[in-house]
Amino acid sequence: MLKYTIRxxxxxxxxxxxxxxxxxxxxxxxxxxxFDRNENRPLSQAAIDRLNRLYGIDRPIPEQFAIFIGNAVxxxxxxxxxxDTPVVEIIGRGxxxxxxxxxxxxxxxxxxxxxxxxxxxxxxxxxxxYASLFFATIGYTIPSFVIAIFLIFIFAVDLKLLPIVxxxxxxxxxxxxxxxxxxxxxxxxxxxxxxxxxAIRQDYVRTAxxxxxxxxxxxxxxxxxxxxxxxxxIVGPVTAALITGSFxxxxxxxxxxxxxxxxxxxxxxxxxxxMATTLLYAFLIMVANITVDIVYGVLDPRIKLAN
Amino acid sequence: xxxxxxxxxxxxxxxTRDGVVHAVDGVSFELAAGETLGIxxxxxxGKSVTALSxxxxxxxxxxxxxxxxxxxxxxxxxKMDEDDVRAIRGNNIAMIFxxxxxxxxxxxxxxxxxxxxLELHLKMDRAEARKRTVELLELVNIPSAKKRADDYPHQxxxxxxxxxxxxxxxxxxxxxxxxxxxxxxLDVTIQAQILDLLxxxxxxxxxxxxxxxxxxxxxxxxxxxxxxxYGGQIVEKADTGELFANPKMPYTWGLLRSIPRLDESRKAKxxxxxxxxxxxxxxxPGCRFEPRCQYRREICSQQVPELRHIPNSKPDxxxxxxxxxxxxxxxxxxxxxxxxxxxxxxxxxxEVADLPPEVKRAEAAQExx
Amino acid sequence: MATITTPAQQRAxxxxxxxxxxxxLWGDAFWRLRxxxxxxxxxxxxxxxxxxxxxxxLIAPYDPIIQNTKAANADPFFAGTKxxxxxxxxxxxxxxxxxxxxxxxxxxxxxxxGLVPTTLVFVIGASLGMAAAFxxxxxxxxxxxxxxxxxxxxxxxxxxxxxxxxxxxxxxxxMGGLILMFAALAIVSWVGLARLVRGQVLSLKEKEFVEAAxxxxxxxxxxMVRHLFPNALAPVIVSLAFSIPGAMLAEATxxxxxxxxxxxxxxxxxxxxxxxxVFAQSPWPVLLPGFCISLVMLAFTFLGxxxxxxxxxxxxx
Numbered sequence: 001m002l003k004y005t006i007r008x009x010x011x012x013x014x015x016x017x018x019x020x021x022x023x024x025x026x027x028x029x030x031x032x033x034x035f036d037r038n039e040n041r042p043l044s045q046a047a048i049d050r051l052n053r054l055y056g057i058d059r060p061i062p063e064q065f066a067i068f069i070g071n072a073v074x075x076x077x078x079x080x081x082x083x084d085t086p087v088v089e090i091i092g093r094g095x096x097x098x099x100x101x102x103x104x105x106x107x108x109x110x111x112x113x114x115x116x117x118x119x120x121x122x123x124x125x126x127x128x129x130y131a132s133l134f135f136a137t138i139g140y141t142i143p144s145f146v147i148a149i150f151l152i153f154i155f156a157v158d159l160k161l162l163p164i165v166x167x168x169x170x171x172x173x174x175x176x177x178x179x180x181x182x183x184x185x186x187x188x189x190x191x192x193x194x195x196x197x198x199a200i201r202q203d204y205v206r207t208a209x210x211x212x213x214x215x216x217x218x219x220x221x222x223x224x225x226x227x228x229x230x231x232x233x234i235v236g237p238v239t240a241a242l243i244t245g246s247f248x249x250x251x252x253x254x255x256x257x258x259x260x261x262x263x264x265x266x267x268x269x270x271x272x273x274x275m276a277t278t279l280l281y282a283f284l285i286m287v288a289n290i291t292v293d294i295v296y297g298v299l300d301p302r303i304k305l306a307n
Numbered sequence: 308x309x310x311x312x313x314x315x316x317x318x319x320x321x322x323t324r325d326g327v328v329h330a331v332d333g334v335s336f337e338l339a340a341g342e343t344l345g346i347x348x349x350x351x352x353g354k355s356v357t358a359l360s361x362x363x364x365x366x367x368x369x370x371x372x373x374x375x376x377x378x379x380x381x382x383x384x385x386k387m388d389e390d391d392v393r394a395i396r397g398n399n400i401a402m403i404f405x406x407x408x409x410x411x412x413x414x415x416x417x418x419x420x421x422x423x424x425l426e427l428h429l430k431m432d433r434a435e436a437r438k439r440t441v442e443l444l445e446l447v448n449i450p451s452a453k454k455r456a457d458d459y460p461h462q463x464x465x466x467x468x469x470x471x472x473x474x475x476x477x478x479x480x481x482x483x484x485x486x487x488x489x490x491x492x493l494d495v496t497i498q499a500q501i502l503d504l505l506x507x508x509x510x511x512x513x514x515x516x517x518x519x520x521x522x523x524x525x526x527x528x529x530x531x532x533x534x535x536x537y538g539g540q541i542v543e544k545a546d547t548g549e550l551f552a553n554p555k556m557p558y559t560w561g562l563l564r565s566i567p568r569l570d571e572s573r574k575a576k577x578x579x580x581x582x583x584x585x586x587x588x589x590x591x592p593g594c595r596f597e598p599r600c601q602y603r604r605e606i607c608s609q610q611v612p613e614l615r616h617i618p619n620s621k622p623d624x625x626x627x628x629x630x631x632x633x634x635x636x637x638x639x640x641x642x643x644x645x646x647x648x649x650x651x652x653x654x655x656x657x658e659v660a661d662l663p664p665e666v667k668r669a670e671a672a673q674e675x676x
Numbered sequence: 677m678a679t680i681t682t683p684a685q686q687r688a689x690x691x692x693x694x695x696x697x698x699x700x701l702w703g704d705a706f707w708r709l710r711x712x713x714x715x716x717x718x719x720x721x722x723x724x725x726x727x728x729x730x731x732x733x734l735i736a737p738y739d740p741i742i743q744n745t746k747a748a749n750a751d752p753f754f755a756g757t758k759x760x761x762x763x764x765x766x767x768x769x770x771x772x773x774x775x776x777x778x779x780x781x782x783x784x785x786x787x788x789x790g791l792v793p794t795t796l797v798f799v800i801g802a803s804l805g806m807a808a809a810f811x812x813x814x815x816x817x818x819x820x821x822x823x824x825x826x827x828x829x830x831x832x833x834x835x836x837x838x839x840x841x842x843x844x845x846x847x848x849x850x851m852g853g854l855i856l857m858f859a860a861l862a863i864v865s866w867v868g869l870a871r872l873v874r875g876q877v878l879s880l881k882e883k884e885f886v887e888a889a890x891x892x893x894x895x896x897x898x899x900m901v902r903h904l905f906p907n908a909l910a911p912v913i914v915s916l917a918f919s920i921p922g923a924m925l926a927e928a929t930x931x932x933x934x935x936x937x938x939x940x941x942x943x944x945x946x947x948x949x950x951x952x953x954v955f956a957q958s959p960w961p962v963l964l965p966g967f968c969i970s971l972v973m974l975a976f977t978f979l980g981x982x983x984x985x986x987x988x989x990x991x992x993x
Contacts, residue, residue: 018825118749263933
């Protein structure tokens with residue numbers, strides 16, 4: 001178990017390297033420099049050239065990459081080309097916001113989906129079951145931005161209950177969190193329900209009943225313990241989806257998080273910010289997946305002891 | 308002596324999309340304390356469903372016990388409410404299932420799974436239950452019991468897992484243990500060990516057993532009495548020795564004939580029972596075995612024979628056959644020599660021949676082997 | 677030990693049970709799929725959308741690109757407001773283009789965006805996956821490390837970077853951004869399928885019938901195509917069925933952010949993007965394409981679920 005974990009953690013390094021290389025290559029593949037298309041302060045070609053030289057953008061790409069890696073290892077990602085503040089600082093301002101949004105959405109989706117999935121499995125074909133299947137299908141098939149716009153229309157425009165943009169207090173946080181949570185909640189509900197249905201059909205459930213245990217004890221102590229394992233492993237990809245989903249949500253609701261920063265910086269060709277945020281996201285997702293694998297190993301004794 | 312278990316006219320049915328399956332269709336039998344009864348039959352004859360019905364473990368949709376009574380220790384299990392039945396399960400009646408790999412919960416330790424029943428029925432606390440669990444594991448010959456009690460099912464071999472199931476069944480000293488194909492999933496050498504274990508434990512604790520299997524060899528050494536089931540009904544009842552020496556039902560003859568014998572010449576052909584098991588959704592109006600019986604007569608397809616005492620046999624020997632009952636045409640038949648009417652055999656084969664070509668091709672391929 | 681039924685009898689019984697429901701794997705799956713009402717509904721919707729897509733030039737009342745600012749911002753006929761214009765059944769957007777026509781033409785792009793990358797993913801992923809599994813050794817290792825890296829790259833992130841950076845290049849201009857979109861979607865998604873196929877082939881490689889084919893001298897490539905391929909197919913089919921809506925959703929998301937297909941080419945995502953700007957005045961330019969894409973996604977989800985249930989061997993009886 002330990003060896004496996006260490007191996008996964010070590011794999012992060014070469015993976016991050018390649019992620020950086022690909023991102024670097026692609027972002028430099030776009031023609032022009034970040035100083036070109038700037039409607040606010042149109043610059044003369046000479047000024048642009050000077051800035052390019054200053055920021056090292058005119059040097060050959062492999063050389064730029066080497067410099068970048070050299071600095072990145074020291075966690076020095078330079079300064080934003082647009083805002084002239086250290087990248088780390090800019091990200092530092094946006095990260096807590098995104099983190100809060102993400103964690104809230106994750107908790108909300110778990111709080112909805114786990115009970116819903118369990119109950120609808122236990123009461124198959126009941127009203128609750130159909131309702132939860134309906135909800136799961138909606139959340140899964142309708143794109144998040146469509147739901148977002150729809151909810152904005154109802155709550156913000158029509159009923160004027162909630163604000164559309166901004167972040168800070170509860171009223172601002174409700175819509176973005178709910179919309180972000182819906183997709184994962186839908187997936188988790190389906191998986192939980194399917195997993196419970198599968199587990200409850202197993203032979204060991206019959207054995208448990210044959211010992212005279214109450215149905216409640218059978219469900220919680222025997223069925224759920226097994227059923228939750230596949231659910232736990234899905235939390236990894238779900239978290240990854242949450243992280244990427246937050247881009248769109250932050251864009252729509254103008255939440256000042258890292259996602260919106262990312263999209264803006266891509267438009268502006270703000271290379272240092274692009275690189276740093278890409279690496280950050282890749283890192284977070286890898287950590288999420290590794291954590292899930294570890295948790296899975298802990299929960300399922302067949303895996304825990306096999307290693 | 309009052310019987311421990313008295314089953315009268317048990318009928319269990321399954322309501323499916325294709326129709327109502329009459330899985331158990333009027334089964335009656337008794338069992339005394341400490342006795343071992345064997346129920347034999349092929350897959351689908353209703354023996355497992357009978358056992359599950361005794362514990363009321365039939366899944367409610369789609370199954371239902373529609374008729375009958377099960378008197379255990381003087382009380383009708385079918386009339387009890389759910390709480391009382393649960394008090395009996397694992398406590399007075401316990402069950403050992405066929406596949407020990409899937410019948411044990413993979414994410415709970417063995418100790419936990421055995422202690423559960425102890426804590427529930429015998430009201431032991433954790434420590435007591437744990438001690439008793441280790442004792443039980445030692446009883447079924449699991450080495451290093453104390454250490455292994457904290458292991459998980461997948462860490463045991465098949466034979467050991469079945470021992471764990473036996474330990475679990477014995478834990479609350481039940482009066483009756485239902486063993487549903489306890490050795491089918493195991494290697495032959497392990498089978499013998501497990502059966503021995505069951506026999507010794509049964510003797511030591513004076514537990515009654517119902518041993519359910521399709522394997523005649525298993526019941527031969529283990530049981531005092533045997534009931535043969537076919538198509539959801541019991542078709543023959545006899546003491547074990549009597550059944551093998553003096554069977555009185557064409558189905559049983561077919562079974563015994565189809566067993567390859569060491570003292571036969573290698574060239575002798577196996578005599579299978581031609582034909583296929585009955586459709587339990589629409590059972591035939593007469594004897595269930597009639598479509599495959601080479602001794603059949605017209606009455607066999609018109610009425611269902613009752614289970615009655617057979618002439619020329621021991622007093623408790625009963626069979627469900629018009630031919631062997633009082634006044635029947637098979638009363639004096641020597642089944643070793645007389646394999647029935649060749650014309651009926653051809654007719655049965657012809658009915659089988661009505662099957663689609665794929666089936667016939669498969670059978671032909673099987674013949675050539 | 678002696679048993680009641682001989683092997684010959686058991687076989688006969690098995691075969692007869694099979695004969696009672698006499699079908700092959702594919703026939704069985706097909707029959708089961710047909711019984712699944714949701715899946716059939718989904719299939720119906722998809723076929724309708726496909727027909728709309730194919731016959732768009734004949735069905736759409738207006739050209740989707742031509743602007744007519746005098747007739748801008750009309751509402752759909754059922755909205756009941758005073759801005760309804762009888763020329764435009766579902767209303768017009770802020771540049772005066774007919775929404776109905778744009779919706780119909782959008783289905784064209786969306787269908788294509790769903791199908792083409794998925795086909796590319798299949799071709800690339802399946803061949804690489806099979807090759808890795810079959811040849812093993814360093815080929816396999818190389819592929820696995822490669823896919824690990826791409827896997828670690830969050831999908832949407834990768835797509836955003838590719839689209840954003842290459843959009844304004846020559847590549848990005850081909851066919852209004854479609855070629856780039858296809859390429860981007862294919863590059864990002866082939867990994868999953870390659871892994872799946874590799875896993876399937878690996879598990880099949882061990883099976884006896886490959887030994888049998890080898891023993892009779894069947895050449896390696898024929899083993900791969902004739903024997904391994906069909907059996908690995910079922911989960912692959914399901915995966916592809918879900919790839920199509922995935923690609924459509926990705927395109928819609930990218931277009932919504934503004935780095936997808938270039939206007940004036942209409943796709944549902946582009947329409948939602950444009951509608952978002954004015955949606956405080958009227959929700960319809962957003963809701964209508966939103967409804968369309970949701971409906972098609974729903975249809976594919978039902979179909980995919982139906983396929984999965986139909987092809988899952990465990991579900992037999």
